[in-house]
Amino acid sequence: MATATDAETDTSAETLSATVIGASGFTGGELLRLLAGHPNFELAQATSREYANKTLGSVHPNLRGSDLRFSEPSDLESVDVLFAATPHGVSMEHIDSFREAADTVVDLSADFRLDTEAEYDEWYDGHSCPEYLDEAVYALPELTREELPGADLIAAGGCNATATLLGLSPLFDAGILFGSEQVVVDVKVGSSEGGASPSKASSHVERSGIVRPYAPTGHRHEAEIEGILGTSVSFSAHAVDMVRGASATCHVFPDSPVSKGDLWKAYREAYEDESFVRLVAGGGGVYRYPEPKAVAGTNYAEVGFELDPTNKRIVVFSAIDNLMKGSAGQAVHAANLALGFEETAGLEFEGLHPVGSP
Amino acid sequence: MATATDAETDTSAETLSATVIGASGFTGGELLRLLAGHPNFELAQATSREYANKTLGSVHPNLRGSDLRFSEPSDLESVDVLFAATPHGVSMEHIDSFREAADTVVDLSADFRLDTEAEYDEWYDGHSCPEYLDEAVYALPELTREELPGADLIAAGGCNATATLLGLSPLFDAGILFGSEQVVVDVKVGSSEGGASPSKASSHVERSGIVRPYAPTGHRHEAEIEGILGTSVSFSAHAVDMVRGASATCHVFPDSPVSKGDLWKAYREAYEDESFVRLVAGGGGVYRYPEPKAVAGTNYAEVGFELDPTNKRIVVFSAIDNLMKGSAGQAVHAANLALGFEETAGLEFEGLHPVGSP
Amino acid sequence: MATATDAETDTSAETLSATVIGASGFTGGELLRLLAGHPNFELAQATSREYANKTLGSVHPNLRGSDLRFSEPSDLESVDVLFAATPHGVSMEHIDSFREAADTVVDLSADFRLDTEAEYDEWYDGHSCPEYLDEAVYALPELTREELPGADLIAAGGCNATATLLGLSPLFDAGILFGSEQVVVDVKVGSSEGGASPSKASSHVERSGIVRPYAPTGHRHEAEIEGILGTSVSFSAHAVDMVRGASATCHVFPDSPVSKGDLWKAYREAYEDESFVRLVAGGGGVYRYPEPKAVAGTNYAEVGFELDPTNKRIVVFSAIDNLMKGSAGQAVHAANLALGFEETAGLEFEGLHPVGSP
Amino acid sequence: MATATDAETDTSAETLSATVIGASGFTGGELLRLLAGHPNFELAQATSREYANKTLGSVHPNLRGSDLRFSEPSDLESVDVLFAATPHGVSMEHIDSFREAADTVVDLSADFRLDTEAEYDEWYDGHSCPEYLDEAVYALPELTREELPGADLIAAGGCNATATLLGLSPLFDAGILFGSEQVVVDVKVGSSEGGASPSKASSHVERSGIVRPYAPTGHRHEAEIEGILGTSVSFSAHAVDMVRGASATCHVFPDSPVSKGDLWKAYREAYEDESFVRLVAGGGGVYRYPEPKAVAGTNYAEVGFELDPTNKRIVVFSAIDNLMKGSAGQAVHAANLALGFEETAGLEFEGLHPVGSP
Amino acid sequence: MAECVECGADVALHDDLEAGEIIDCGTCGVELEVIDVNPPVLDRAPELEEDWGE
Amino acid sequence: MAECVECGADVALHDDLEAGEIIDCGTCGVELEVIDVNPPVLDRAPELEEDWGE
Numbered sequence A, B, C, D: 001m002a003t004a005t006d007a008e009t010d011t012s013a014e015t016l017s018a019t020v021i022g023a024s025g026f027t028g029g030e031l032l033r034l035l036a037g038h039p040n041f042e043l044a045q046a047t048s049r050e051y052a053n054k055t056l057g058s059v060h061p062n063l064r065g066s067d068l069r070f071s072e073p074s075d076l077e078s079v080d081v082l083f084a085a086t087p088h089g090v091s092m093e094h095i096d097s098f099r100e101a102a103d104t105v106v107d108l109s110a111d112f113r114l115d116t117e118a119e120y121d122e123w124y125d126g127h128s129c130p131e132y133l134d135e136a137v138y139a140l141p142e143l144t145r146e147e148l149p150g151a152d153l154i155a156a157g158g159c160n161a162t163a164t165l166l167g168l169s170p171l172f173d174a175g176i177l178f179g180s181e182q183v184v185v186d187v188k189v190g191s192s193e194g195g196a197s198p199s200k201a202s203s204h205v206e207r208s209g210i211v212r213p214y215a216p217t218g219h220r221h222e223a224e225i226e227g228i229l230g231t232s233v234s235f236s237a238h239a240v241d242m243v244r245g246a247s248a249t250c251h252v253f254p255d256s257p258v259s260k261g262d263l264w265k266a267y268r269e270a271y272e273d274e275s276f277v278r279l280v281a282g283g284g285g286v287y288r289y290p291e292p293k294a295v296a297g298t299n300y301a302e303v304g305f306e307l308d309p310t311n312k313r314i315v316v317f318s319a320i321d322n323l324m325k326g327s328a329g330q331a332v333h334a335a336n337l338a339l340g341f342e343e344t345a346g347l348e349f350e351g352l353h354p355v356g357s358p
Numbered sequence E, F: 001m002a003e004c005v006e007c008g009a010d011v012a013l014h015d016d017l018e019a020g021e022i023i024d025c026g027t028c029g030v031e032l033e034v035i036d037v038n039p040p041v042l043d044r045a046p047e048l049e050e051d052w053g054e
């Protein structure tokens, strides 16, 4: 198999055709934006059942410059890469036609993230084509980079799982945590996590200004986190008043005392060569810890930590844009690695300051 | 000493004069509003150094109907009750003149909340008149009701401590927690917790849309919580995009298994006779758990919980308005109990729905 | 006929029974809140088709203390007063059964606001029972107070029309405007104006942070404004990021020069005896002009103005809470006047400061 | 003189050095972001008195990747281009040292926008170096493009003036308006217009959820608008709850009747070849008219209109990001034209959807 | 009156209660199905797996 | 290619255009009904009186 480096050399000037399924949705729209700015992709199709034949700009005002129109998902052309940004259950139902249409399939849903049918029975309502679970590669490039080159069925890691795993995994890698400790994960998320279908709970009136526990226990992302970390976590999610953003605060209690230096060492080792992780832990100014709005629109994750001297607790903070590092950005990042493109291709936007509540 | 019931009978028609120190601030303004609507109080003075001689309405637009003007804090008249709503350190400095001016002093700051000088040395910068610490009564009426009647130096419980304590104490009272367990408290607060002085971090531009860890560890309210619960907690606070509101999520791990029924029993026992606590745990509709905006402007606390079957975790949620149940409302509630007024006098407002981000 | 004063004397201690149709909606919920705190009303029924048999608190968290449950609108009991808070068209369809059920009907919709069938043909889709239009009294008490005592079919003025009319009518009354001048009305409104049914445009994601022209021309409230002022206005509405609130900026160009003193005279004459209008025009501090959040939750209207010396323009500002002075509060105010109750009964709430985006 | 086309050919691969004065402020930070992504500029210095020697990322979290540190404005190196993003009055005071340091000076303040000293006497507090006013070129490229190539003192058009002028000028160019008509301009702006210094009025608590008239009459941008249009306008500005964005609604009354087709013709003629203007007028979906959040972070202006058949009014809407098309973006756009770079260089970001309140 | 199966509180019942009706407990808010009316028997209503927050 | 009846811009049409289909003009965004396909004729689609903002 070609190494990543070879692949890069070979493909840097290449342009592949791409289709986005579920392109009228939130993560689908974000994929359209990223592919439009990507040097190695050309958008062939963008599907929507509701908006078929309408311009992309009629749904996504930032794409008003595009001439493309949505097409029906039943009319798939042959392309190099297909991104599926559909609700849970759709990809597993259509996976055969997706793979027929494209050599590489990148799925943003949870349909191919877990390893075994048994896990889908436990956390979801089973799985209709478990035969693909083995083949599918879980994509959270900072943790699973080496499995990606050449992968042709990719399951992009979920938003809350990504935020959590980026915060916690350096502690396991550095031997600070082992898996037997209590791990509390308290997550705060924006409204775009809910997808584009309207409901009373997600209306502006009811959802403004809230701190709403929406998955106090039993959140499905626990399965994903456990799958990667090999240990279960105590996970609760709260909806807060922002549109983009997921922020995880992990409270952990190592068995042996650690120092601030140990923590810096662990996190720098984990991330110092990573293009998309920024360590933000203390320091001065207004932005001292990870903050979702500092990464909004970008593929960055901010990760930071603090040490509680009184009780040996470590608090880890992690912030991402759920539509970028938590889904569409992660999917493009994974595709870049799978196909041998420049890792950061199409993902260069650095974000805005000042910015309100993106 | 007269019992509360006697007192009530005696005083229900009584009108006492009251002064608010720090009346141009956030909690001070809230006190002005509450006293204006209180059947047993008449506002005598409202102090501000910056706005002395200006109308109350020039700072607080909801008080435009009032004819009173701010006066200098150095010009105190004799009144029955004095409420101090000043930054930490001011009350301890002026406590003698406050007590000279009024029979009953209710302090909203942390200056008289802790029991001993040693605690002030540990958590603050010491204390300038520790001789009053014994006498001062900590007011979180649901937990310290019996000490309030007749008290003449009252320290209203802090906002984050109140949210946390209301969530946790029933578990200790019911023998579900003992004090040796890990207790994680993850708090989300609004911008009015920061007081009225402007700063870059609290500007609209920088503070909109945030999930900002602002006291990752070592928050001073830990001292208060520990003082009441008798056990330390792992506390972290995040600033989120709302103005009023404090919401505490407590993650706790009881040694022995509990059922949902045990939890309902513990919380109903604790709060079923309380006027200002609503249990909100599950059920239907949009508002299934405690939510700050559902109690904004009111003296209510919403408390709820959920049980995580997989790992024996209990998640407790608690939501208050920091300017009401977390400070000014609590102060008036405490004064009502101390002076024998109807417990809910002046605190009847039930809140708004729909409401955005109050 | 009894004068208002007589009526007051007679009825101050009276308690009337009341029904709210459309009680699960935004203005219906507000009516429930107001009636619960009203000394002369007792709530008999609150209808909802969707939530029939559920507690009021399951929809409106601020009413969690109430034991009442929603009932079907087809099961109306006999009451003294019926408030209809239903979408346009419902009241005209059910007006006979409403009047059979109650002596006094207060309608919050536009169904009985205009004077003639012809206007409904022009601005709406006609009218199904035009025979009631003559009898119905338009209720914007500051302008139509004398027609209200004894009225038994009341059409509460619309939110944007109320804001506009309160701003403009003193200029007509004082002879500063005559009706031939250009009048531009530029309105900014919150999301609760749209009612409780969810849609994509009113989702938190799409509606946050907007300045969205939603009725650039041809807004139906023009009809109402014209009906009262006797002259047409150039009206445009914008949705902005707040939940409660309607703010009208009127730009007018009087034929003859006026002074600031003339304006103060006109507005003081119009409103100095009004309980629910506050003049706010210039002065110091943060709140120098009318501001929706300063009146949120209250029945107040703030009205102010500024004079543009260079081109003889007067700019008039007016701010209300659309769910209060713009609908439910106005309806209760009108009922108070119709039934001879204290004018401000049930409407005493003065609002909050600080407050975010209520 | 070289034509723009020649210049382009000559300079496309060139890299010029650039300094930003006032780089710790809002428009200064935006310039840093734009220059970092610009193919023809290399940032040499970024000045701040308050943050001198600190990293750019300590103020602007989106620049955490940069190694540069702020320097003192008194220590200017020689560069090709100097951008001044300082409060009114600073540039006129330092203009000689700015010009000594750089061949081309682009000023974002109002210091060189007006034509004559007399205008500065009327609208501001005079001018300290009026001798440069003649030379300075007002930069709103859609209107003043031909004056820019080769300009070496450029005054970037103001945010509210830009929004207004882009909306109105096609009507004048097309002979629909002549200058004698009443023109009302009602503007809504975000909090970043106020600059980075904190104040009570701009605190999160007081500024959230507002519709606050902050320049009811006499706004200084009227001078600029009048300077370009040759006619005065009736201008009022309101602060609303967003951070980035300025939206102008112009209400105009042409003497002769116009049709929708006439309007489309006028606006298409004006803007169909413009890279940064999008016409958005009616159509379907959620975003039917210009909307600030649809252009946040970009250099686009959205312009649209609606016709009021009843009274011959045209309503024109125009939306920009005040920190981009309203200042830093406009400055870079102007520099591109002045220096012969690709017009859109460094300004390619297309914006985000969904997005909250950027 | 009947007892809520979730929280144990008393639930007030209306007169014309019918089997199959869904009501909510005034204390804990849980949705209860009326299984029987005479005497009244309540059980947790089947949960609609709706996505109520996100 | 056909001309938009609202704004006069050219509207690009896809190959398998069918009468009755609704498309939007890329310039002004107005919804257009395909009245005829050969040659293509477009007209303003009947406006759904939806409450799209408030």
Ligand SMILES: NC(=O)c1ccc[n+]([C@@H]2O[C@H](COP(=O)([O-])OP(=O)(O)OC[C@H]3O[C@@H](n4cnc5c(N)ncnc54)[C@H](OP(=O)(O)O)[C@@H]3O)[C@@H](O)[C@H]2O)c1
Pocket: A021, A022, A023, A024, A025, A026, A027, A028, A047, A048, A049, A050, A051, A073, A085, A086, A087, A088, A090, A108, A109, A110, A157, A158, A159, A192, A193, A194, A195, A196, A197, A322, A323, A326, A327
């Ligand atoms: N939102 C996030 O933050 C986030 C983060 C990580 C992962 N994800 C995952 O990404 C996926 C998409 O999420 P989203 O938030 O973008 O959802 P969304 O906004 O609801 O969009 C879903 C899209 O799928 C299309 N669709 C729905 N059912 C379909 C079907 N049966 N066949 C074909 N197309 C169908 C819809 O368009 P039409 O109905 O017009 O066809 C729509 O464009 C989900 O699996 C979600 O779990 C989301």
Ligand SMILES: NC(=O)c1ccc[n+]([C@@H]2O[C@H](COP(=O)([O-])OP(=O)(O)OC[C@H]3O[C@@H](n4cnc5c(N)ncnc54)[C@H](OP(=O)(O)O)[C@@H]3O)[C@@H](O)[C@H]2O)c1
Pocket: B021, B022, B023, B024, B025, B026, B027, B028, B047, B048, B049, B050, B051, B073, B085, B086, B087, B088, B090, B108, B109, B110, B157, B158, B159, B192, B193, B194, B195, B196, B197, B322, B323, B326, B327
């Ligand atoms: N905000 C909350 O959510 C909250 C909750 C619980 C408890 N608390 C506590 O309540 C107290 C007040 O908080 P806040 O948020 O209302 O603060 P704030 O808005 O900053 O107001 C403080 C007030 O104190 C006055 N003041 C300051 N220094 C003074 C001095 N030396 N002598 C006399 N007056 C002085 C100020 O007015 P002038 O400068 O005009 O005199 C101002 O009116 C604090 O101790 C705080 O910890 C606040």
Ligand SMILES: NC(=O)c1ccc[n+]([C@@H]2O[C@H](COP(=O)([O-])OP(=O)(O)OC[C@H]3O[C@@H](n4cnc5c(N)ncnc54)[C@H](OP(=O)(O)O)[C@@H]3O)[C@@H](O)[C@H]2O)c1
Pocket: C021, C022, C023, C024, C025, C026, C027, C028, C047, C048, C049, C050, C051, C073, C085, C086, C087, C088, C090, C108, C109, C110, C157, C158, C159, C192, C193, C194, C195, C196, C197, C322, C323, C326, C327
């Ligand atoms: N929102 C404002 O700011 C405002 C201001 C001034 C005036 N208004 C007017 O007030 C009225 C109500 O507005 P809203 O915003 O409160 O609307 P909303 O939130 O949509 O509520 C409408 C209510 O009417 C009920 N309803 C709908 N159709 C019905 C029918 N055919 N029969 C019986 N009940 C029906 C609905 O409940 P079920 O479906 O459960 O029965 C719901 O409770 C409208 O006419 C509106 O124009 C509103």
Ligand SMILES: NC(=O)c1ccc[n+]([C@@H]2O[C@H](COP(=O)([O-])OP(=O)(O)OC[C@H]3O[C@@H](n4cnc5c(N)ncnc54)[C@H](OP(=O)(O)O)[C@@H]3O)[C@@H](O)[C@H]2O)c1
Pocket: D021, D022, D023, D024, D025, D026, D027, D028, D047, D048, D049, D050, D051, D073, D085, D086, D087, D088, D090, D108, D109, D110, D157, D158, D159, D192, D193, D194, D195, D196, D197, D322, D323, D326, D327
């Ligand atoms: N904000 C907008 O939307 C907008 C739009 C169009 C035009 N403008 C114009 O752009 C200019 C900058 O606005 P802004 O909003 O970016 O303001 P800002 O955020 O307040 O920033 C001003 C900057 O200037 C620096 N500064 C202040 N006084 C100085 C002096 N005497 N010498 C050198 N540096 C000084 C400050 O930094 P240090 O104090 O650290 O040196 C700060 O970095 C203003 O003229 C404004 O009118 C702004």
Ligand SMILES: [Zn+2]
Pocket: E004, E005, E006, E007, E008, E009, E025, E026, E027, E028, E029, E030
């Ligand atoms: Zn129950």
Ligand SMILES: [Zn+2]
Pocket: F004, F005, F006, F007, F008, F009, F025, F026, F027, F028, F029, F030
């Ligand atoms: Zn068109």
